[in-house]
Amino acid sequence: MKKxxxxxxxxxxxxxxIANLLIKxxxxxxxxxxxxxxxxxxxxxxxxxxxxxxxxxxxxNIGKEEDVRKVGxxxxxxxxxxxxxxxxxxxxxFTKAQNSTSALIDTLFEANLKGxxxxxxxxxxxxxxxxxLTIVNxxxxxxLLGRAEETIYCAAKWGARGYTEALRTELKGLKRNIIAVxxxxxxxxxxxxxxxxxxxxxxxxxxxxxxxxxxxxxxxDKMFVTDITINRKK
Numbered sequence: 074m075k076k077x078x079x080x081x082x083x084x085x086x087x088x089x090x091i092a093n094l095l096i097k098x099x100x101x102x103x104x105x106x107x108x109x110x111x112x113x114x115x116x117x118x119x120x121x122x123x124x125x126x127x128x129x130x131x132x133x134n135i136g137k138e139e140d141v142r143k144v145g146x147x148x149x150x151x152x153x154x155x156x157x158x159x160x161x162x163x164x165x166x167f168t169k170a171q172n173s174t175s176a177l178i179d180t181l182f183e184a185n186l187k188g189x190x191x192x193x194x195x196x197x198x199x200x201x202x203x204x205x206l207t208i209v210n211x212x213x214x215x216x217l218l219g220r221a222e223e224t225i226y227c228a229a230k231w232g233a234r235g236y237t238e239a240l241r242t243e244l245k246g247l248k249r250n251i252i253a254v255x256x257x258x259x260x261x262x263x264x265x266x267x268x269x270x271x272x273x274x275x276x277x278x279x280x281x282x283x284x285x286x287x288x289x290x291x292x293x294d295k296m297f298v299t300d301i302t303i304n305r306k307k
Contacts, residue, residue, distance in 0.1 A: 074154040077101040077127075079144070081135050081192055082162030084111040086261030087211065089118070090283035091159055096122045098291065100156070105133040105144065135162055135188030144192065145199045154204050157290065158196045160189045161211045170224045178225055185229035190236060197249075207250040207297070209290055210237045214257045214304065241299075250297050252290060256282050257304040277305045
């Protein structure tokens with residue numbers, strides 16, 4: 074079977090930069106995204122990055138189980154087995170604790186936690202046990218500490234961190250590598266939130282963050298990184 078790397082939230086920002094680096098290193102990639110136009114544009118850019126690797130794309134809202142099931146079906150139809158899974162998709166929405174509503178909770182948990190769990194579960198089901206699989210859960214430094222006006226977001230990210238640690242324990246001894254990534258703020262459309270203005274000029278370049286992650290994850294020896302925290306210099 075052919076090897077491929079799956080990247081959720083792969084149409085822009087950090088996800089697209091990771092896909093670009095993987096393509097340039099000769100690895101096939103499957104990017105997932107919810108917007109067909111953005112998906113097509115990202116796919117076109119990646120196909121121009123290298124002629125030695127294959128770029129695949131699939132419309133998928135990872136928070137919807139019916140969409141995630143299509144990922145497994147797609148991999149089977151193309152005879153792909155997953156080498157790397159980058160759980161990169163997520164969203165932010167920042168507000169005071171008193172403004173929390175059921176709708177806000179559902180939205181943030183679906184994007185930042187539920188989707189990670191569903192996609193990981195699907196990839197595990199479709200990856201043969203004798204094939205090595207590396208799962209890279211890209212979270213946030215908000216999974217390591219609490220921040221004002223990020224109560225729901227932090228709760229979702231701390232949940233993702235707990236899921237990552239439990240997954241690592243459950244899969245210990247198998248051909249499954251679990252890597253937790255905690256990046257700080259980056260200059261991406263993550264911050265394009267209606268009604269919220271934030272100066273991100275000093276935030277990190279997603280291309281540079283992607284390089285740090287890919288260089289740490291893509292290894293050829295018997296060692297691998299388990300946890301990566303990336304912060305900008307003060």
